[in-house]
Amino acid sequence: MYLRFFTAGLFLVICLFPSHGESATAAGQRCTRVAPGVWRVRFGQPEELTPIKFQEHPPRLEAMEKLQPVGKIPIDPADIGFSTSGRGAALKVPMTENERFYGLGMNLRVFRLKGKKIVRVSDNQTTDLGDSHAPAPIYVSSRGYGVLVDTARCASFYFGNLSANRDSAADEKESRDRKIADGVEELYRPRGPGSMFVGVDVPAARGVDLFIFAGPDLRQAVQRYNLFSGGGFVPPMWGLGVWYRASAKLDQASVMNFLREFRERHIPCDVFGLEPGWHSGCYPCTFAWSKMFPDPDGLLGETKQLGYKLNLWEHAFTRGDSPLYKPLLSWSGDFKVWGGLTPDFATAEGRKIFSDYHAKNFVDKGVSGFKLDECDHQPLSSTPWSFPEHSRFPSGLDGEQMHLLFGPLYQRTISSIYRDRNQRTFGLVRSSGPLAAPLPFALYSDAYDHRDYVRAIATSGFAGVLWCPEIRAAGSVEELYRRLQTSVFSAVTQVDCWFLKNPVWKQINKELNNEDKFMDDWQRTEAVCRNLLELRMSLLPYLYSAYADYHNSGVPPTRALVMDYPDDPAVADLDDQYMFGPSLMVAPLFAGEKQRTVYLPKGDWYDFWTGEKHVGGRKIEVSKPVDQIPVFVKGGTLLPLAKPVEYVSLDTCFDIEVRVFGSAPKSFVLYEDDGTTFDFEKGRQNLWELSWDGKSGSVRKTSRFDGPTRYKIVGWKRAGEQ
Numbered sequence: 001m002y003l004r005f006f007t008a009g010l011f012l013v014i015c016l017f018p019s020h021g022e023s024a025t026a027a028g029q030r031c032t033r034v035a036p037g038v039w040r041v042r043f044g045q046p047e048e049l050t051p052i053k054f055q056e057h058p059p060r061l062e063a064m065e066k067l068q069p070v071g072k073i074p075i076d077p078a079d080i081g082f083s084t085s086g087r088g089a090a091l092k093v094p095m096t097e098n099e100r101f102y103g104l105g106m107n108l109r110v111f112r113l114k115g116k117k118i119v120r121v122s123d124n125q126t127t128d129l130g131d132s133h134a135p136a137p138i139y140v141s142s143r144g145y146g147v148l149v150d151t152a153r154c155a156s157f158y159f160g161n162l163s164a165n166r167d168s169a170a171d172e173k174e175s176r177d178r179k180i181a182d183g184v185e186e187l188y189r190p191r192g193p194g195s196m197f198v199g200v201d202v203p204a205a206r207g208v209d210l211f212i213f214a215g216p217d218l219r220q221a222v223q224r225y226n227l228f229s230g231g232g233f234v235p236p237m238w239g240l241g242v243w244y245r246a247s248a249k250l251d252q253a254s255v256m257n258f259l260r261e262f263r264e265r266h267i268p269c270d271v272f273g274l275e276p277g278w279h280s281g282c283y284p285c286t287f288a289w290s291k292m293f294p295d296p297d298g299l300l301g302e303t304k305q306l307g308y309k310l311n312l313w314e315h316a317f318t319r320g321d322s323p324l325y326k327p328l329l330s331w332s333g334d335f336k337v338w339g340g341l342t343p344d345f346a347t348a349e350g351r352k353i354f355s356d357y358h359a360k361n362f363v364d365k366g367v368s369g370f371k372l373d374e375c376d377h378q379p380l381s382s383t384p385w386s387f388p389e390h391s392r393f394p395s396g397l398d399g400e401q402m403h404l405l406f407g408p409l410y411q412r413t414i415s416s417i418y419r420d421r422n423q424r425t426f427g428l429v430r431s432s433g434p435l436a437a438p439l440p441f442a443l444y445s446d447a448y449d450h451r452d453y454v455r456a457i458a459t460s461g462f463a464g465v466l467w468c469p470e471i472r473a474a475g476s477v478e479e480l481y482r483r484l485q486t487s488v489f490s491a492v493t494q495v496d497c498w499f500l501k502n503p504v505w506k507q508i509n510k511e512l513n514n515e516d517k518f519m520d521d522w523q524r525t526e527a528v529c530r531n532l533l534e535l536r537m538s539l540l541p542y543l544y545s546a547y548a549d550y551h552n553s554g555v556p557p558t559r560a561l562v563m564d565y566p567d568d569p570a571v572a573d574l575d576d577q578y579m580f581g582p583s584l585m586v587a588p589l590f591a592g593e594k595q596r597t598v599y600l601p602k603g604d605w606y607d608f609w610t611g612e613k614h615v616g617g618r619k620i621e622v623s624k625p626v627d628q629i630p631v632f633v634k635g636g637t638l639l640p641l642a643k644p645v646e647y648v649s650l651d652t653c654f655d656i657e658v659r660v661f662g663s664a665p666k667s668f669v670l671y672e673d674d675g676t677t678f679d680f681e682k683g684r685q686n687l688w689e690l691s692w693d694g695k696s697g698s699v700r701k702t703s704r705f706d707g708p709t710r711y712k713i714v715g716w717k718r719a720g721e722q
């Protein structure tokens with residue numbers, strides 16, 4: 001049943017990871033070098049259906065060769081403990097006393113991994129246990145390596161807080177030396193060299209594959225993981241512009257009014273999203289237009305003419321009166337969700353039925369992408385909406401495994417429609433998992449804590465996923481600005497007003513907004529928001545180049561400082577500042593804060609707004625007016641800043657001024673391609689190398705793409721010059 005689909009996956013795995021010589025260790029594990037700097041260590045009999053089996057994007061072996069060569073596996077497989085029991089498989093991966101760990105997916109709450117963590121998909125991220133919209137069983141270490149445990153099970157990890165039995169003499173000595181614990185922390189502190197391991201508990205499995213990624217530093221371990229996953233995806237250029245979603249209650253005429261008003265009022269917007277109301281029935285979904293949208297073709301036509309891309313909300317649970325119901329019935333799980341079918345996207349058949357329908361009815365008619373909602377679940381609720389762990393699917397997956405894989409499989413189903421048409425898409429998703437870097441989706445959440453949203457920007461970088469800290473409503477205008485600023489400096493800038501009738505800058509309060517009661521000075525608020533959105537548009541060429549880097553070298557466009565400064569102890573726990581592209585460091589302010597402390601790593605830093613120079617390796621106090629966010633530019637940077645456009649079209653050419661920070665800046669490579677197809681993979685791309693000789697700037701262009709030029713360098717300016 002699922003075999004046709006899977007054999008493709010397995011074929012890929014075997015052919016693309018040429019065995020570099022399998023060797024068996026004394027302890028009996030089989031160790032194979034599967035890619036430059038990546039080893040697979042097999043313990044026991046791994047399960048058949050694991051994340052790696054569903055990998056569709058081949059590892060970017062050539063790009064991996066370009067990373068710093070590492071000849072030796074960073075952890076000796078013989079030092080890894082393995083056992084099985086009726087419960088499943090267990091591992092003990094060695095660690096050292098001061099080692100720090102990050103990862104296990106994107107997380108709103110947990111930055112550095114300590115103690116017990118569970119790899120569990122959950123919409124509820126109020127615990128510090130690791131629950132997440134995008135969990136992934138991969139961690140990276142401050143000692144410069146990463147470990148992926150290839151399982152779709154709800155695995156638990158114990159970072160150095162387990163004490164295993166040892167021989168009696170050692171235990172006897174430790175007990176003799178043990179002092180009465182002074183407080184809870186001391187009581188729970190792991191003791192003795194015997195406890196220095198990462199314990200991994202993989203339920204149900206009789207064995208497991210570990211993929212070990214060499215560094216030699218933390219950042220390169222992440223790069224290797226992303227490249228092994230297939231490399232980060234390059235979004236269509238329009239996807240980096242501004243996204244807006246309006247109330248689920250709007251009908252076609254009101255949507256059109258919105259679209260026209262944005263253009264009339266010069267609000268930058270590239271992607272307009274329709275929420276559940278476009279379906280004739282949602283929860284579960286029909287995937288058919290409702291009566292509120294009597295002329296979808298007309299809507300799509302006008303949307304296109306005004307330069308927007310249309311994005312449609314949906315979830316996969318399929319209603320009885322949907323045209324998809326009957327064909328999907330035998331390719332679905334055995335439990336309904338909200339009364340709808342759960343398609344088994346791990347079967348070729350289930351996937352084809354779903355994607356053929358979407359291709360014909362939406363993609364071929366001009367829909368640019370989808371928002372894939374509700375594909376996470378609620379393990380901590382007594383009334384979870386989703387399928388239970390003991391569900392069974394035609395592919396052979398059970399509910400526990402499907403929860404981890406559902407988001408990624410759903411993303412693959414939708415994105416393959418676009419790939420087949422040589423068209424790039426960019427969408428949103430509420431659940432993702434391991435090996436996700438090539439998937440063209442960003443995560444979002446109903447949680448709405450600004451501080452947590454910033455932490456998620458930092459943690460998404462360890463996980464090969466992108467995070468969209470969207471804006472909905474706000475308690476004050478200041479909060480609206482502060483949230484929007486973070487969003488401008490993130491992977492996707494989206495204002496998600498799915499419950500607001502009017503633009504949020506007209507009225508921040510939900511009730512008043514829906515009663516059409518606007519704030520007295522809403523035009524001022526709108527103007528500040530417009531400026532911020534224009535700032536986003538001016539960053540597009542810089543950000544697009546950062547995404548090209550994600551693809552080519554695996555460096556995530558947004559990431560924690562510890563990735564760029566792995567040896568600086570001051571950034572080990574820093575999760576309220578992050579890197580945006582190669583050279584900008586962002587330190588958001590939160591509503592109510594007049595100023596904040598910002599840590600500047602060693603080197604020179606320049607205030608993005610004033611050009612003022614700061615010497616790094618220390619903390620500084622920073623305050624900014626409500627319409628500015630603290631951003632610092634690394635010394636030695638050439639920063640391309642574009643004159644903002646309202647949206648990106650096929651013939652958009654950005655007028656770029658290059659800002660020069662520091663006396664001897666490094667060159668900057670501006671990436672250019674057609675912005676919409678996958679032809680860049682065949683080399684149809686141009687690299688513009690910007691350089692500065694101390695007095696003037698120059699551009700050297702390597703041309704392999706002869707389409708309309710996207711960039712025009714109109715000037716060079718030293719930081720601080722007016």
Ligand code: GAL
Pocket residue numbers: 248275276313373374445446496498
């Ligand atoms: C939620 C989703 C929101 C919005 C809403 C519409 O599940 O997280 O972003 O789309 O559904 O019903």
